[in-house]
Amino acid sequence: MMDDEIDIQPWPVLELIGRAVALTSVAQRGLIEMDDDSDVFTRETDRFELSTWARTELTNWITDAELAILNTPIGNLSDEQLLGADEALYAAGAVAWALRAVRDEYMPVPDSDAFNAAVMAWAPGPWDQVRKLQKQVRLRSDEDLAGERERMELWYWRGGDVSAEDLVDVVAEIEAADLMPTVNGDLAVGGGIAFGSLSEDEQDEITWIAEQRLRALNWVCGFGDSWETAPLEID
Structure with missing residues (x-):
């Protein structure tokens, strides 16, 4: 079951950063959808800003399916899109971990709210510039x-x-x-x-x-x- 040596050729750091931020943006869209403490107007405003920023800042890294999740108004996400937002949270954690955006030596099993919160806290949002993060991360060995x-x-x-x-x-x-x-x-x-x-x-x-x-x-x-x-x- 355990692997022999595998040939690792990581993507460039900027590509990893962009993908991590795209994923956290999709995860954030899911969190906005589930935020019962805020009124619909506030949530829709947050969604619109996130979507507008992503269409310009994340254009090189976000997929069409992910952008569709961000573009969907509050209350209209399908079950498949909600699942996609959940998947994005955990995938984002893996990419962020690889970039040392979180300090954990290993990803937690079982999952940890603190780990996910650290990933989301690291990620930029409207109207931050993704490229500025290159000086703040270092790819693991x-x-x-x-x-x-x-x-x-x-x-x-x-x-x-x-x-x-x-x-x-x-x-x-x-x-x-x-x-x-x-x-x-x-x-x-x-x-x-x-x-x-x-x-x-x-x-x-x-x-x-x-x-x-x-x-x-x-x-x-x-x-x-x-x-x-x-x-x-x-x-």
Whole structure:
């Protein structure tokens, strides 16, 4: 299960920054949609400013589908678009982590509100200039990127249909490589809890978030010609 050496060729830092900011903008659109504490006029004003800024500042990095989410008025997002905003939050966290925009040595499992808040706090918004961030970030080493990509791959794998025999073998490899915490022959989430002892909903959430982060890290590492074609699995 564990990877041999992979050839990492990260995208240029400015491309990573632009993609991270595009993703945080989509995530912010989702947060605006769900903000029940603000009236519709305020939320629509925030959405309009975000959309207008993105159409000019993020034109090189945002996808058509993402821009459609930003352009959709309050109360009109489809379920698919709301899911896209959720996916963007976790993908943004992976790209921001790669840029050291957050200080965490590893991305948290299970997810952490503090980690997501730090990602969103780092991201610029209307009417900031994205290029100014180049002096504030530093891409992590290939070794760090490969290690975190492999950890997310293992979390995603663990959430699938794993046999007891395969789990024993993989955990032995993990422990030999000192790659990530384990407990009682299983992957350990924060607090030293075995993945297998979590509820089905908790397992599904960890697996789904790992999927978003893994695909994002695969793109960061240079797999795929574009964001849309970045693979989940690497041959």
